[in-house]
Amino acid sequence: MQSIIVLVLVYFLTGAVSGNGRRRKELPISDVIPAEQDGKPKASECRFGGESYELEQTWHPDLGPPFGVMYCVHCECVPIHKKRRIVGRVRCKNIKTECPKPTCSDPVLLPGRCCKVCPGQDDNPDLTITVDLEREEQEKNGRHYAAVLTGPGVPRAATGRFYFRKKTLQYSFLFGEELGWPTGLTFLDNTNNILEEFALSKTALQNRTEKLCGAWARLPRRYRRTLRSEDMAVSLTTKLGTISGKVLKYYGLNSELFSGLLEGYSGAGTAIGSVSPGTGSIHANILFKGIVKEGEKNIPFIIKFQMSHGGETRSVEEAVVLESVGPDLNSIEIRTVFDNPELEALGQGELTLSLAPTLNPSRELSAKLVPRLSCDIFDCILQPVETPSGDANGIAFLTLHAQAGCSTTLRLRAQTKLWI
Numbered sequence: 001m002q003s004i005i006v007l008v009l010v011y012f013l014t015g016a017v018s019g020n021g022r023r024r025k026e027l028p029i030s031d032v033i034p035a036e037q038d039g040k041p042k043a044s045e046c047r048f049g050g051e052s053y054e055l056e057q058t059w060h061p062d063l064g065p066p067f068g069v070m071y072c073v074h075c076e077c078v079p080i081h082k083k084r085r086i087v088g089r090v091r092c093k094n095i096k097t098e099c100p101k102p103t104c105s106d107p108v109l110l111p112g113r114c115c116k117v118c119p120g121q122d123d124n125p126d127l128t129i130t131v132d133l134e135r136e137e138q139e140k141n142g143r144h145y146a147a148v149l150t151g152p153g154v155p156r157a158a159t160g161r162f163y164f165r166k167k168t169l170q171y172s173f174l175f176g177e178e179l180g181w182p183t184g185l186t187f188l189d190n191t192n193n194i195l196e197e198f199a200l201s202k203t204a205l206q207n208r209t210e211k212l213c214g215a216w217a218r219l220p221r222r223y224r225r226t227l228r229s230e231d232m233a234v235s236l237t238t239k240l241g242t243i244s245g246k247v248l249k250y251y252g253l254n255s256e257l258f259s260g261l262l263e264g265y266s267g268a269g270t271a272i273g274s275v276s277p278g279t280g281s282i283h284a285n286i287l288f289k290g291i292v293k294e295g296e297k298n299i300p301f302i303i304k305f306q307m308s309h310g311g312e313t314r315s316v317e318e319a320v321v322l323e324s325v326g327p328d329l330n331s332i333e334i335r336t337v338f339d340n341p342e343l344e345a346l347g348q349g350e351l352t353l354s355l356a357p358t359l360n361p362s363r364e365l366s367a368k369l370v371p372r373l374s375c376d377i378f379d380c381i382l383q384p385v386e387t388p389s390g391d392a393n394g395i396a397f398l399t400l401h402a403q404a405g406c407s408t409t410l411r412l413r414a415q416t417k418l419w420i
Helices: 002-013 133-141 204-209 221-228 340-347
Strands: 045-048 051-054 073-082 085-094 144-149 158-165 168-175 184-188 194-199 212-216 233-238 241-246 258-264 267-276 281-289 297-309 312-324 330-337 352-357 365-368 377-382 392-400 406-414 417-419
Touching: 045 073, 045 085, 144 233, 144 267, 144 281, 158 258, 168 233, 168 258, 194 212, 194 221, 204 212, 258 352, 267 365, 281 297, 281 352, 297 330, 297 340, 312 330, 312 340
Parallel strands: none
Antiparallel strands: 045 051, 073 085, 144 158, 144 241, 158 168, 168 212, 184 194, 184 233, 233 241, 258 267, 258 365, 267 281, 281 330, 297 312, 297 352, 352 365, 377 392, 392 406, 406 417
């Protein structure tokens, strides 16, 4: 029955030819409202079946008689980043396979429902199904990746961020002073075959920022497929030994503003943080391994954000439960609200994040949250407010350091003299 429903939906959406040889009218799916209907296109809305929908609005598609509303199909107007703009895209998903199995032998399907229920059952299992199409879109088609690098016998770790665009894979790493500056970077496939190697030495920019960044240009098509299928790994050669980790997609990387390297004697991890300055709302996706055993279930954790300033210590704690421990990086997501002191500490690199199993707090991982891992350079042209009699102009560069600081370089020219 599920296959028939999906085929019928595809049949209508693709405008299949009807039996009398005439083409059946298509359901218009568009990301832009036609100009003649609204005066000007609105890229931030979606069109489906002649109706317009706002970003993040959800609905069940109505195919009209004889099929009616498809209650097992969940559609959403998903926001997509495209060329510095946010546009709407229609994304739909069949949720029939996520229905819980009825506990009786003769379940019934009630009108307006997707999941069958037992006779006399009051609750609606449809409401228990969570669909996050924006998240699925980001995880499937996102260009951002992350890695946590560890190694046997190496007491320290590192974390990396990767961004793929136009055949180029940009990378940046965060690591502690104890690990030392790495001497080599290697990209590998899932069978540990070497794809590419880079010798590492500090540049002038890296001396100022203490950030390890670079780019792998002209990535071969085969390796691009390896990256997208999440079969790529990366390793760093350090004075303490070699550390490595898988390059994978994770939720929150597209909007990441703050990063953290979680370290402890029994594990390692990374934090992906974003913040809404207007409300003080914080979202953090914490990835970690090593502090709990694979296969354990329903493990309680305490997550703490802490700052100290002027002799005062403030903290925000959240209790969460990890349903099960997997073989790779485990993920815990939290949302909380900061007051102004915590927000200021976050912006100044003075806020720490710690994660520990409630029943075994000694296995704690902690990190200092710093601006997102990247080696972006911000620049602007300097011109006099009032035009002087002589020629004067300049340019300013701003770079962010690994520990939340920044530096500015000015190049000024006035008449025949140059100041740097």
